[in-house]
Amino acid sequence: MKKLYCFDFDGTLTYKDTMFMYLRFYDPVKFRLQFLKHIPLFVLLKLKLADTEKVKKSFIGSILKGQTQEKIEKKSRQFFEHCYPKIIRENALDFIHNIDRENTESFLVTASLDIWAKPFAEAFQMQLVATKAEFKNGIFTGNFIGRNCNGKEKLIRIQAEIINRKYDKIIAFGDTSGDRPMLQWANEGHYQFFH
Numbered sequence: 001m002k003k004l005y006c007f008d009f010d011g012t013l014t015y016k017d018t019m020f021m022y023l024r025f026y027d028p029v030k031f032r033l034q035f036l037k038h039i040p041l042f043v044l045l046k047l048k049l050a051d052t053e054k055v056k057k058s059f060i061g062s063i064l065k066g067q068t069q070e071k072i073e074k075k076s077r078q079f080f081e082h083c084y085p086k087i088i089r090e091n092a093l094d095f096i097h098n099i100d101r102e103n104t105e106s107f108l109v110t111a112s113l114d115i116w117a118k119p120f121a122e123a124f125q126m127q128l129v130a131t132k133a134e135f136k137n138g139i140f141t142g143n144f145i146g147r148n149c150n151g152k153e154k155l156i157r158i159q160a161e162i163i164n165r166k167y168d169k170i171i172a173f174g175d176t177s178g179d180r181p182m183l184q185w186a187n188e189g190h191y192q193f194f195h
Contacts, residue, residue, distance in 0.1 A: 008174040009110035022116040034062040053148040061142030080119035110165040111150035150178040
């Protein structure tokens with residue numbers, strides 16, 4: 001039986017949101033300063049009075065915009081080495097290690113940027129479906145390629161990846177409302193399964 005697993009990353013497989021962790025790791029001083037500047041936007045976000053994608057771009061861009069792809073990738077590898085496996089839920093790690101790789105494909109489906117999620121996807125032996133960072137001439141522009149990979153966009157991206165592929169069962173794991181479309185679409189949707 002051919003299966004597809006779709007795993008959300010932040011909160012589902014990890015104990016914490018990796019965006020804040022990564023940006024703090026990348027530049028602690030700039031992170032503190034930009035976090036304070038962005039508090040009003042974070043408050044508006046909580047009150048659902050601001051657009052998630054715009055706030056996310058603004059915050060990430062305030063720290064990483066203008067940085068070289070080489071430096072970002074190096075920091076992403078260091079971040080992975082610093083955090084793995086301690087930020088991953090133990091039962092999630094056990095589950096991933098026991099996946100039947102011959103009959104199963106696995107996707108790491110995340111709103112996190114590909115730049116810091118990629119080393120985790122590689123360690124999990126999963127295909128990465130993530131928000132894509134835009135680089136021009138080897139420099140991060142502060143923008144994304146396409147939309148933030150959350151909510152309905154997660155499902156759109158998965159469906160684009162599996163076009164012309166057949167599965168007997170699709171199983172999805174998530175922990176927030178941003179995972180709901182993916183969980184409802186799958187044959188089996190598991191909410192906070194590893195909590």
